[in-house]
Amino acid sequence: MLASLEARPADPLLSLISLFEADPRTDKIDLGVGVYRDATGQTPVMAAVKAAETMLFELQDSKSYLGPEGDVSFVNAMAKLAFGNISVGKSYTGLQTPGGTGALRLLLELWQRANPDGKVWLGTPSWPVHETMIRSVGAKIQTYVHYDTTAQSACPDNLLAAIRSAKSGDLFLLHGCCHNPSGADPDASLWLLIAEALLNVGAIPLVDLAYQGLGNGLDEDATGLRILLDHLPELLLAYSCDKNFGLYRDRVGAAYVVSRQLGLLEVAQGHLSEIARSCWSMPPDHGAAVARLIMTEPTLTASWRQELNQMTKRIQSIRDRLAEFGDIGKFAFGRLRNEKGMFALLPATPDEVVRLRNENGIFMAGSGRINLAGLQEADCDRLVQAIGRLPSFAHKRTS
Structure with missing residues (x-):
């Protein structure tokens, strides 16, 4: 063999x-x-991580499976951190994943099931794992230059032109704050133009958010995500706690689907759970439990x-x-x-x-x-x- x-x-x-x-x-x-x-x-x-781990050591009374959805309280706590107050008329569903990479894999496969003939649009430069993962789910990929390395400048016109040439249902994998390799983030005015362009063509954003809090602050770094959330009927979010909680080796993340069609979120959750079951079955507990304690204990x-x-x-x-x-x-x-x-x-x-x-x-x-x-x-x-x-x-x- x-x-x-x-x-x-x-x-x-x-x-x-x-x-x-x-x-x-x-x-x-x-x-x-x-x-x-x-x-x-x-x-x-981090000191808060050490303190939370001590609490778990003293209080945790079981190592039983969590279930495919993972630690639900953790999922909800991270949603509040990322989304803030969810827009009126919208809700979300989500589940815990092994890192942001696990979340990306779930969401790409979910999108592929719903849009087998669509394209995933990826701005370059990006992270090698992005293209690898898009191809691994069998999706068509279309790239465009969002940052000119030679000129050392962002190319917002390229991004907007790419969106305007996309078809309804196409997916745009967008970097959240501090995430693209250049460090050149869109400002609020550009995020608004991105949201309007996506809305006009009916394309869907998948935001990869792995560095919230490492730019200008937790709420400030969520500005672009929340602008998209306010303007679009659907949104996908891959969230990682590896960097802002320092939980690299514990692989802590979550995948979210946001929609105005609230009745379809249960269907989406069923697909996410099914895909997760085929990949890792149940997510690991420890890192997510640590992050959940940090977010729910005021002193931590x-x-x-x-x-x-x-x-x-x-x-x-x-x-x-x-x-x-x-x-x-x-x-x-x-x-x-x-x-x-x-x-x-x-x-x-x-x-x-x-x-x-x-x-x-x-x-x-x-x-x-x-x-x-x-x-x-x-x-x-x-x-x-x-x-x-x-x-x-x-x-x-x-x-």
Whole structure:
């Protein structure tokens, strides 16, 4: 059996992790993996998470199955965090998933069942798992450029043109706050134009929201989602708690369907449960129970919000520090101050990325995407100097 299988290419990000771990240099810098790191370079367990885990250890009296829907109180708590007050005449159904990735898989398959002839529209650059997952459910995919890496600018006209050329029932996979690899988020006025365009053609948004609270604040970061919620009859949401709760290895997420046709939500829930049953049967309990306790115990909520705010400030401090360098050749460091979240895109070629790794011990994705939270302030000078020495970057500095 195995002899008939063709070798698969190694996952670039997993390969990058292995390369970093194998590098003996003590001053190496990991800007590849998208996890938050504090000022010491560690990914800490949040104080509220530790406290919630202690409560579970002392009070939890069963390890029985949750059921395909998972922890319902967790699902409802995350819905309130993301949606705020749900729009009049709308409701939602949802279930717990193994991370935001599990939610994406469920929602894509649900959409595919309802729209077998439709297309999924994906803006590039995106995350490799997005295209892989769309193709894995057998959906047709159509890409468009939503961010010009060379010009280092968003392309809102491309996004709106793509929506206007779509057909009713087509799906648009949209990045929530801080989520696309560039860090260039739409503002409220653009989200409104997106909502109006989707409404006019009858296309459906699937929002991938994995960094709420790591941009401008919990409510502020949900602005785009809530604008879509206010204007559209249907919406799909894949939510992840991995980043804003620091529950990476516990894989905590939820999938939601929002609709004005309230009677159809029960049908949607049945399909979601059926798809989940065929994938992982029952979701894991621990991480979702932790997040649920944090959201329902006021003292834990306050502690979590405070620590999340500190994380956000640290990320912004790195952005501000790099922005002080102005422009280094073709890279406008100054723009980092106005973008959001953990990520930014360098206009570096794959060969230049390899050179940064080999000559300077600076590890990043081949696309030039960097995780700013992996950078310490003391390393900012070294990063900028290394970038300035790349062949296609001029040495002239402007500010």
